Amino acid sequence: MTSSEGPWRATILTLFPDMFPGPLGVSLAGKALASGLWALESRDIRASATDRHRSVDDTPAGGGPGMVLRADVLAAAIDAADAGPSGPKDRPRLLMSPRGRPLTQSRVIELAAGPGPLIVCGRFEGIDERVIAARGLEEVSIGDYVLSGGEVAAMVLVDACVRLLPGVMGRLASGTEESFSEGLLEYPQYTRPQEFEGRTIPEILTSGDHAKVAAWRQAEAEALTRARRPDLWAIKARQKRPKSTTDG
Known part of the structure; x- marks a missing residue:
């Protein structure tokens, strides 16, 4: 969907912005991206770190293995992404997470009809729970398994949405006569x-x-x-x- 503010836009918050557009830059999604039917913004979470080491994580409170993304750094990254013209305040804020609600075709249709989501890609053992509540992140899962990070899952979600945007698929029926419709x-x-x-x-x-x-x-x-x-x-x-x- 496009609006007076521009095309459908996906903003990705990640520690590995070079992973994008990746597969989203080829085939139907890539052609639509090149022609301006949708837009993609990949932002580095590490750019919001404040110390000289650009630290984004710390050890889990209560002990345990791995590291956790800090609430203050991630919150700053979300706020920075939503501050500019590419960040409408009413867009969904999603967190790709194996504990989230399963992504369904009906939810994809809803997301494709909106302005486009801001998607947080977690890493390590996850992110500080407080930023999930403070920034209203909707946790979304693409299946009952664990990935190295949320980037691949974000690509799945974006691809599912982009193919439903007007002008992306050759025939409108292609998006209606298929599994789950x-x-x-x-x-x-x-x-x-x-x-x-x-x-x-x-x-x-x-x-x-x-x-x-x-x-x-x-x-x-x-x-x-x-x-x-x-x-x-x-x-x-x-x-x-x-x-x-x-x-x-």
């Missing part, structure tokens, strides 16, 4: 050649009967979701269940 996994896709190593394209897809093709795709999407993502299927089943008179 209707609470289901996407149906199988086929293209030429007609036969590949003895396997053929299902006849119904070449029949020209659009109603039958749509019904086949719906049935395949439901079957895949039941088999691979029973958690999603349970939600879909509850949504389809008729409301009883006792539900109020």
Whole structure:
């Protein structure tokens, strides 16, 4: 989404700004970035350090392994990022964290419709809890595993948002007829050649009967979701269940 203040913008706070744009600089996202459909700002957290060693971390209170990003340094970095014209005050402030709420397609759609987020990439053992509360950081996870830092996770989130921005994908339907758009996994896709190593394209897809093709795709999407993502299927089943008179 673009506004009077400019294109959708992602601001990344990281100790490794040279990691960006990385994969975001190629393919669809890279072309859209070069053409001005969205903007990327990568800021070094270390620039907000105040001592001569540019220290950004310290030992955990209470003891334990590793180091923790300091609240004062990170808060200063967030404030500096939001002080200029590229930092609208109403944009989401996200922290990529394995303890965050799982990133979903519905949340991606919300973020893509806004001005663009400020994303904090943690390192070490994490960041001081006080800055999370003081700066209203929303913790977001891309899966139940731990990465070396939040940068790769931030790239995943940004890529998921950018592809939904107007003008990025060739066809609007490309962003609507896919996994999770209707609470289901996407149906199988086929293209030429007609036969590949003895396997053929299902006849119904070449029949020209659009109603039958749509019904086949719906049935395949439901079957895949039941088999691979029973958690999603349970939600879909509850949504389809008729409301009883006792539900109020």
